[in-house]
Amino acid sequence: MKGDEAACVLFDAGHRACGGCAAAMAARFILEAAGKDTIIVSSTGCMEVFSTPYPETAWNVPWIHSLFENNSAVASGIVASLKKQGRKEKVIALGGDGATFDIGILCISGAFERGHDFTYICYDNEAYMNTGIQRSGATPYDASTTTSPAGKCSYGNPRPKKDLPAILAAHGAPYVATASIAYPPDLKKKVEKAVNTPGPCYIQIHAPCCTGWGFESEKTITIGKLAIETGLWVNYEMEEGKVTRVKKVVRKPVEAYLTEQKRFRHLFKPKRNDAEIAKIQAIADRNAEKFGIDIKLKA
Amino acid sequence: MALGLGCTARPGKSRENKTGSWRVFRPEFIADKCTKCRMCMIVCPEGCIGEDAEGLPVPDYDYCKGCGLCAEECPSEAIEMKKEEK
Amino acid sequence: MLEIMEGSHAVAKSVGLCRPGVIAAYPITPQTHIVEALADMVADCSIDAEYITVESEFSALSACLGASAAGSRVYSATTSQGLALMFEVCFNCAGMRFPVVMSIVNRAMGAPLSIWNDQQDSISLRDSGWLQLYAEDNQEAADLHYIAYRVAEDHRVLLPAFVCFDGFILSHTYEPVDMLTRKQAESYLPPFKPYHRLDAADPISFGLFAAPDYYMEFRYAIDQAMKQARSIIPEAGTEFSEMFGRDYSGLTEAYRIDDADCAIVAMGSICGTVKDAIDEMRNAGKKVGLLKLRAFRPFPEKEVQKALAGVSTVAVLDKNISLGSKGAVALEIRDALYGSQITVLDYIIALGGRDVRKKDIATVVASAEAGVGDLFYGLREEVLK
Structure with missing residues (x-):
């Protein structure tokens, strides 16, 4: 091994993630970008559980897990301690979308308001996967989860995804970005930028979950790309509160993304639900307009 | 052996868990078709594809779970998933 | 200084x-x-x-x-x-x-x-x-x-x-x-x-x-x-x-307990009031002492057994209540003294800032001597009707 040898060593094999796991890919990409002088503060969740069953750890950088909801408060303390000791390690708080959007938002808000020099990275697989695919504040509209199941009088999750990047940008975060495991070089560039930007930075990584979303394990990247190509996920950067870079696409209809996943199956079977599909298309259209992602093809 | 105080552990131990035993399909690497683009090494969630002196991918079947991402993402169709024979 | x-x-x-x-x-x-x-x-x-x-x-x-x-x-x-x-x-x-x-x-x-x-x-x-x-x-x-x-x-x-x-x-x-x-x-x-x-x-x-x-x-x-x-x-x-020069050598601290018939067990500031009350009761001829717990965790089981070995009655002042059971300190003291002939009585006292005076300590001791305990001390009368 050459270039990626260090990275492979920083997040080791033998972890117990499902085959095709985007979170495991994200862990590798993050460490490849951040390097060995990084302290990882993990929330409880899939990534924590699959990488650290005692006495096994897949982490070859300093790593700490305390609770589900406190990684950014723990990170605050670590950053303060490093500052006091004159140490230079980077600190990354790492959590799933449940830890980030829901239960941990108080601690994140406090840490961002106080301006600690750390990077918060959310691997967003759009539900509570570790406990068995329950909805979170990051679950998209109409996704069927075990607590927002589709049924005779339900089309799945009744609410759209919370706009957490905007919330954290509003805290004055100098750098906020979204990324996807489908585009590793872009993801790594953003992580590198975040850890080298003073102050609290936020990166939200789209991490398709084959187990929770219902697709084959080899399709993780395909699904990640389709989310972007349909406008249901937008990769962008915000610096000092302003959107500075956006990934543009030739948009596909949202069905291209929805039909590939069991969590949206109820929108097509037993019969196609045009009204609901139109609502999801409207979400993509609004994203496209807001971020200006459409590449206009010449007629 | 004393336990790691407060449930701590030092690096390296996860390698004792040979996840290759999970595999149902096995990626076969076809050297003739490989363009050495390294895509398989980048996307492997286990980080278990290395390379030989010529830059050809070398999977570590001790850890490969057989997810198929490498084969799916290979731009030159140089990886084939074959049913594991046990 | x-x-x-x-x-x-x-x-x-x-x-x-x-x-x-x-x-x-x-x-x-x-x-x-x-x-x-x-x-x-x-x-x-x-x-x-x-x-x-x-x-x-x-x-x-x-x-x-x-x-x-x-x-x-x-x-x-x-x-x-x-x-x-x-x-x-x-x-x-x-x-x-x-x-x-x-x-x-x-x-x-x-x-x-x-x-x-x-x-x-x-x-x-x-x-x-x-x-x-x-x-x-x-x-x-x-x-x-x-x-x-x-x-x-x-x-x-x-x-x-x-x-x-x-x-x-x-x-x-x-x-x-x-x-x-x-x-x-x-x-x-x-x-x-x-x-x-x-x-x-x-x-x-x-x-x-x-x-x-x-x-x-x-x-x-x-x-x-x-x-x-x-x-x-x-x-x-x-x-x-x-x-x-200030003595913190013990997990507990005993006050006039050596020849006591009745011992009070308590933690925290109430111990000062108890010591004054003991002095007054001693002056009146009552053999009362105090065992103050400085450490509650770890619980000083052996020190408690040793300090209370000579008393016949223990009155525990609990500024807490394990609702549906008893005060937490009394439970521990009873456990430590299990198998002895010592009577341990519990007094839930001073909850939510209710003031405790020397006369209250004297009343607790009198109750303990009469075998009356395991109660909330000093409740308003109307709740007992």
Whole structure:
């Protein structure tokens, strides 16, 4: 091994993630970008559980897990301690979308308001996967989860995804970005930028979950790309509160993304639900307009 | 052996868990078709594809779970998933 | 040098002399004067600490956990509802073996909301794996912080510690307090030496999960460390006594108990009132004594057995109630004295700041002698009708 040898060593094999796991890919990409002088503060969740069953750890950088909801408060303390000791390690708080959007938002808000020099990275697989695919504040509209199941009088999750990047940008975060495991070089560039930007930075990584979303394990990247190509996920950067870079696409209809996943199956079977599909298309259209992602093809 | 105080552990131990035993399909690497683009090494969630002196991918079947991402993402169709024979 | 100081300020000054690298706290009555005083010290550069003004008690203790993991001596202070909000992190600090020291300015738990003193808050955390030391007066409250750091950070222990003292009764009361000098504090409490820490040069994973094949062993290890602390606390206390002349050599402290027929067992500021009441009862010919518990965790079982061996009746003053059972202290005393002929009676007293006077102590003793106990003392008559 050459270039990626260090990275492979920083997040080791033998972890117990499902085959095709985007979170495991994200862990590798993050460490490849951040390097060995990084302290990882993990929330409880899939990534924590699959990488650290005692006495096994897949982490070859300093790593700490305390609770589900406190990684950014723990990170605050670590950053303060490093500052006091004159140490230079980077600190990354790492959590799933449940830890980030829901239960941990108080601690994140406090840490961002106080301006600690750390990077918060959310691997967003759009539900509570570790406990068995329950909805979170990051679950998209109409996704069927075990607590927002589709049924005779339900089309799945009744609410759209919370706009957490905007919330954290509003805290004055100098750098906020979204990324996807489908585009590793872009993801790594953003992580590198975040850890080298003073102050609290936020990166939200789209991490398709084959187990929770219902697709084959080899399709993780395909699904990640389709989310972007349909406008249901937008990769962008915000610096000092302003959107500075956006990934543009030739948009596909949202069905291209929805039909590939069991969590949206109820929108097509037993019969196609045009009204609901139109609502999801409207979400993509609004994203496209807001971020200006459409590449206009010449007629 | 004393336990790691407060449930701590030092690096390296996860390698004792040979996840290759999970595999149902096995990626076969076809050297003739490989363009050495390294895509398989980048996307492997286990980080278990290395390379030989010529830059050809070398999977570590001790850890490969057989997810198929490498084969799916290979731009030159140089990886084939074959049913594991046990 | 003796100074007339508010309890909170005596504690804050002592904490400053303990030289924490990171302080994280959230304001709550009656703890506020401590954290304000520490903020002043940081603002004036009279102590060299990072002070994190967190958004909740939950984050206060979480930040302490992180800073301790990174290798700093840490401090926080809270009470009552704030401690309840820290519940989850308390178990974590102990389980991960981080020697956090935290002042608990004891206050009642709501509902009903009460800002006044009892000891329900810290006692409710008795199973969390924190050492629990209780102070009788401001001097002891100040001194126990040095001892708490020494014991918590001792590599034979490595457990977090509460230093508990009664809200308002001590925290907002002025008393003469003999403060250590900086030099004395440094000679007693050396710089923090972490057992291990988050460090890129020597990466360790902290806080793995334990499946059923390992979990019990980690709980056993905490319990062993607690039991180890039973000898380390007196060791650290004895050294303090030898250096500065104030005696903290015991997990308990006995007052006129040697020939007593009836012993009162209590923790915290009520012990001062009890001692005065005992003097009066002794003058009236009653053989009464006090066993003060300085440590509640680890529970000083052997010291209790030894100290109470000669009495016939024990009256336990519990500033807490395990609802549906009894006061937590009485349960422990009964357990320690199991198999003896000693009668142990429980008195739930002074909840939510209800005042206790010498005459109340005399009434408790008279009740105990009459075999009447296991009751809430001093309730309003109308609830008994």
